[in-house]
Amino acid sequence: MxxxxxxxxxxxxxxxxxxxxxxxxxxxxxxxxxxxxxxxxxxxxxxxxxxxxxxxxxxxxxxxxxxxxxxxxxxxxxxxxxxxxxxxxxxxxxxxxxASHEAEDSLLQLLIFFSKINVSDRNKLIISLFYLCGFGYSEISRAMMLPVETIKKIILRSQVLIKKIAIQYEKCEFESLHNEMPHLLHVLYLMFNEGFKSAQKRESIKKDLCFEAIRLSVLVKKYQEDHCELNALLALFFFHVSRFPARIQENGWISIQFQNRTLWDKNLISEGYAYLNKIDLSKNRLNKYHLEALIASVHCSSPNYEKTDWRLISTLYSQLEFLEPNAIAVKINRVIAESNYLPITPLIEKMFDLEPMLNGFLKFPFYSTLAFLYEKGEKKEMACHYYWCSLSYTNNQFDNEYINLKLSLLHS
Missing domain, CATH: 1.10.8 (Helicase, Ruva Protein; domain 3)
Structure with a gap:
């Protein structure tokens, strides 16, 4: 070897x-x-x-x-x-x-232990990502949109706290996991997202990390069979991984508009629908994971980009925005969906309304989306300007190569 x-x-x-x-x-x-x-x-x-x-x-x-x-x-x-x-x-x-079940049971126990530590939900996530998922400081920084130094301080403080409470801690029965589910699901969601678009390496999709998030989710499901949000999260994961083979080319990302849909894995899409169909909306309200899974399902069921139901996707983003009014990424994605059936100029104005709310982590999607809108509105010079702006905020080499490809196409 x-x-x-x-x-x-x-x-x-x-x-x-x-x-x-x-x-x-x-x-x-x-x-x-x-x-x-x-x-x-x-x-x-x-x-x-x-x-x-x-x-x-x-x-x-x-x-x-x-x-x-x-x-x-x-x-x-x-x-x-x-x-x-x-x-x-x-x-x-x-x-x-x-035995593998020994290792898996201890993994779930430690995840539950972290969920019981008396710190903020944000810090519970950071601790879990560091110790259980093997995330480095920069990966957690990107996933949580916090400075690296802040992450280091949180991990350092957690070490003292863990030692203090570990002696008195009594292990949890897996069958009584319900109260721990919000934390568990959020960790799994962030884990999958970090795999989906890595901060560290040129490899833009870390499949290992994505499939590990799925494996852990299935492990939790053994003890929470009918959990609405867990089924929604698994549906979302399977819809996303079904498109992996079509998302990357040698010189960067392939946007969904140009993906070869025959490469999408139909078996994984079916698996996503199987989890989605397990959700009983008469007993459960729509949640973040369900809405994201529904959006992904619309993409997976569309024969091509043009025939995608963009109005439905926009409506789903609107509902997601209601649940997360401060989530700028959701607002940006809604604008992208609306650009497929609404005039471009008002959408550009809507984007500029978001600019005062940006932090450093959101500047890449903000400027690249602005460039995309100007490109769609056939304003080549402005599109090039904002693609150039976005290059200062790329998170990995694939983002960088994708933007450079867009610039070269605009200049050709």
């Missing part, structure tokens, strides 16, 4: 196993050890990168990583435990026998 393949494999395994390893070791050694556990897991992956290049990959990668990280952790605990009981190192064979 080449060095490049090893790098790719360890990156994939980090996404797949990071949360499982943190949660499994936390369940075994106590949540109060979580910082030592994070360090031990990080060391295990660094050793894997080094050793696997020369010795090849082990038969059971998860067992190997647990074996290395657990012994690293035991060494650390023993060094810190002067006068206390010394823990014995474990053998590789002991970790071969870990």
């Amino acid at each position: 080449s060095n490049k393949d090893i790098d790719k494999l360890t990156d994939h395994l980090f996404r797949e196993y990071h949360g499982k390893m943190i949660s499994f070791l936390s369940a075994k050694f106590g949540y109060q050890q979580i910082d030592n556990i994070v360090d031990a897991v990080q060391e295990a992956f660094e050793i894997a990168l080094s050793e696997w290049r020369y010795k090849g990959t082990p038969k059971n990668c998860f067992g190997w990583l647990i074996y290395v990280s657990q012994n690293k952790l035991i060494n650390k605990i023993n060094r810190d435990s002067v006068g206390s009981k010394i823990l014995n190192r474990i053998s590789y064979e002991e970790e071969e026998s870990i």
Whole structure:
């Protein structure tokens, strides 16, 4: 296996196993050890990168990583435990026998533990994304639209808090998950979104992260079978992943207008509808995830861009706007939908009304949408100007390449 393949494999395994390893070791050694556990897991992956290049990959990668990280952790605990009981190192064979359900159950338990910490909902999300999802500071910064330094401070403060409450914490019965669902769903939503458009690498869709969000959602569903918002979230996820094969080309994004719809995965679309149809609206009100899933379903059911029911999509965005009146991204998406059946000039004016409310994270979608509207209104010079403006706020190389492609087409 080449060095490049090893790098790719360890990156994939980090996404797949990071949360499982943190949660499994936390369940075994106590949540109060979580910082030592994070360090031990990080060391295990660094050793894997080094050793696997020369010795090849082990038969059971998860067992190997647990074996290395657990012994690293035991060494650390023993060094810190002067006068206390010394823990014995474990053998590789002991970790071969870990059942997948043990790791998954401990993962769900840790997610619930974070939901019970007495901090703001925002900080619960940040803590969960850092410890369970393996997000770096910059990834969390982008997902939460907060400065990197703020994220670092929140993580640092959380370490003290976790140690304080871990000793008295009693594990939750999975069957009584209902009160924890808003937090769980929000974490899964952010996790999927970060995979959908990564902040770190050229790879614009981190499929591993998206499918991990789906896998965890299905795990939660085992204990919350008829949960309306969970079914809506799963529907949304499946509608989005169905379009993955058509969204990327060598030089950047392919907008939905030009995607080859024969590449959309019909089986995944059917799976999305199956979850959507499980929602009983006579018992549940429309929620954010349901509305987003409905919007995605309209796209997935449309034979082409021109025959898309843009008025319906605009109406759904309007309802979403009612639920989230301060969500600028929702307002921008509504304008994009309206541009397919309303005059362009009033929509441009509507966009400028949003400008005072922008933060740094929203400037890329704002300027690129303005450029799109001017392009649609056949004002080439203004379109080029705002595409150039948007280049200063691109989040990854694919965004950058997409905008440069738009500029080259306008100049040709």
